[in-house]
Amino acid sequence: MNEDREVLKLVGARIRALRKERGYSQESLGEKGGFHFSYIGQIERGEKNVSLVNLAKIAESLDVNLIQLFAYIEMEEEFEVTENEKEISEIVQMLRDSSSDNIRVAKNVIKGIMM
Incomplete structure (x- = not known):
């Protein structure tokens, strides 16, 4: 049980x-x-x-x-939400509300930052 x-x-x-x-x-x-x-x-x-x-x-x-x-x-x-998780959730929500073009731009910006 x-x-x-x-x-x-x-x-x-x-x-x-x-x-x-x-x-x-x-x-x-x-x-x-x-x-x-x-x-x-x-x-x-x-x-x-x-x-x-x-x-x-x-x-x-x-x-x-x-x-x-x-x-x-x-x-x-x-379950404790860290500050990073809150920021990521906010970013995800912004992306969900964005156009396909803006999502592609955001992806390229993130790639540039992470490299």
Whole structure:
């Protein structure tokens, strides 16, 4: 039974990480998928044994493949977002809102900086 809970917590942590990466609140993710925000919170905490159908809706709302919900992140007791992770999330959100041309320019700039 404890192993079942661990799987739920890992999937929930992955959903939380993807949601935060995209700058979504639990409420906005819930709205996109047709769920109440409290249900999203229960899933993220590993309290709900979510169905595959609902996982597919969540994946679609996060704009990822269903399989990506099972690509677990390294889970710590308390998920702590570092300053670098916050900056990266902000950059990712800006890129999501940009045109294809701007994304290509940003990619080239980053390549130039990293070399």
